[in-house]
Amino acid sequence: MNGMLVLAATRATIPDVVTFVVSAAVVLAGALGVVLSRNPVHAALSLVTTLLGIAVLFVEQDADFIAAVQVIVYAGAIVVLFLFVIMFLGVDRRENLTEEPLRGQRVLAVALVAIALAGVLALAATAHWVTGAPTVVGPISTPQRSEVAQLGVQLFTKYLYAFEATAALLVIAVVGAVVLARRPPDAADADPPEGREPEGGVSEVEPPEGGTEAAGRAAEQAVDPWIAEGAPPAPTEREEVPT
Amino acid sequence: MSLGGGWYLGLAAVLFGIGALGLLVRRNVLVMFMCIELMLNAANLTFVTFSRMLNDIAGQVLVFFVLVVAAAEVVVGLGIVVAIFRRRTSTTADDLHSLKG
Numbered sequence: 080m081n082g083m084l085v086l087a088a089t090r091a092t093i094p095d096v097v098t099f100v101v102s103a104a105v106v107l108a109g110a111l112g113v114v115l116s117r118n119p120v121h122a123a124l125s126l127v128t129t130l131l132g133i134a135v136l137f138v139e140q141d142a143d144f145i146a147a148v149q150v151i152v153y154a155g156a157i158v159v160l161f162l163f164v165i166m167f168l169g170v171d172r173r174e175n176l177t178e179e180p181l182r183g184q185r186v187l188a189v190a191l192v193a194i195a196l197a198g199v200l201a202l203a204a205t206a207h208w209v210t211g212a213p214t215v216v217g218p219i220s221t222p223q224r225s226e227v228a229q230l231g232v233q234l235f236t237k238y239l240y241a242f243e244a245t246a247a248l249l250v251i252a253v254v255g256a257v258v259l260a261r262r263p264p265d266a267a268d269a270d271p272p273e274g275r276e277p278e279g280g281v282s283e284v285e286p287p288e289g290g291t292e293a294a295g296r297a298a299e300q301a302v303d304p305w306i307a308e309g310a311p312p313a314p315t316e317r318e319e320v321p322t
Numbered sequence: 323m324s325l326g327g328g329w330y331l332g333l334a335a336v337l338f339g340i341g342a343l344g345l346l347v348r349r350n351v352l353v354m355f356m357c358i359e360l361m362l363n364a365a366n367l368t369f370v371t372f373s374r375m376l377n378d379i380a381g382q383v384l385v386f387f388v389l390v391v392a393a394a395e396v397v398v399g400l401g402i403v404v405a406i407f408r409r410r411t412s413t414t415a416d417d418l419h420s421l422k423g
Binding site: 091095096099103106107110111113114116119122123126129130133136137140141142144145148149152153156157160161164165167168170174184185188189191192193195196199200203211212213214215216217218219226229230233234238241245248249251252253255256257258259260262 | 329335337340342344352366379386387389393397408413
């Protein structure tokens, strides 16, 4: 009944071991890079490293389609989206990791994660890994059907409703992202943003007395931090920025 | 055939731990999202490993769904980050203290 498991445990060859060790090192190094990078761009690139290592581990476990989707969707779309937002917002500068706003939070976090991880690993080392029944939905591959074909058949028969639900979920997510990201039509009436950093090149600008339309435009510029940030302030604003 | 599944599950547990640690420690909202992605990937690795150990395709189908949900989550989350950044010029989670009543 557990023949697959026994085979998997006994037939590991030297290339398999080397592949696993190298991929695991890449995965863990990338994960640590995400956590420890001071620059968000470096964190995103470390995330790509981790995702590619995971994809190699998927291939190693005969999950070819999932590995391809992992590379295309995660490394190709999600990380690019991360990088796009980082560049778009202009937050790609180094941040200080040493300051600790909540006292003792880091020590507590490390201790909690270490305890939880040690518990899981100790439990796993003493207990049996697999307790479920094998091949409930269907085998990974049959002589007639490859792994990709089997995945497609199950996806469009047994899991058809879930598949349709994910389609609806993606549409809702796209609509939600558009609604969240578009500028509200009454942005000119909104309050100027708070918490502005002084070195950002933007300061609270008094609306000039040039008429209501010019005042509306100035207020609109004040609400758009990513337009003003990095670019030199407009000539009318420069007079009021203390140097 | 590849190594026994226990190695993969152990690696996934460590990866999940690193992701959880980063989520707790980091203050940049974007990096916190990346740590959530790390944890989702650890879960995906366990799904594929159990799929191989039990010779059942359902694990890989579930990984497919997790990928879709992760994509939707990232899209909406980054939209929220952009909307917040419109009012405040930093993406630090500490700046959201005004959400408390």
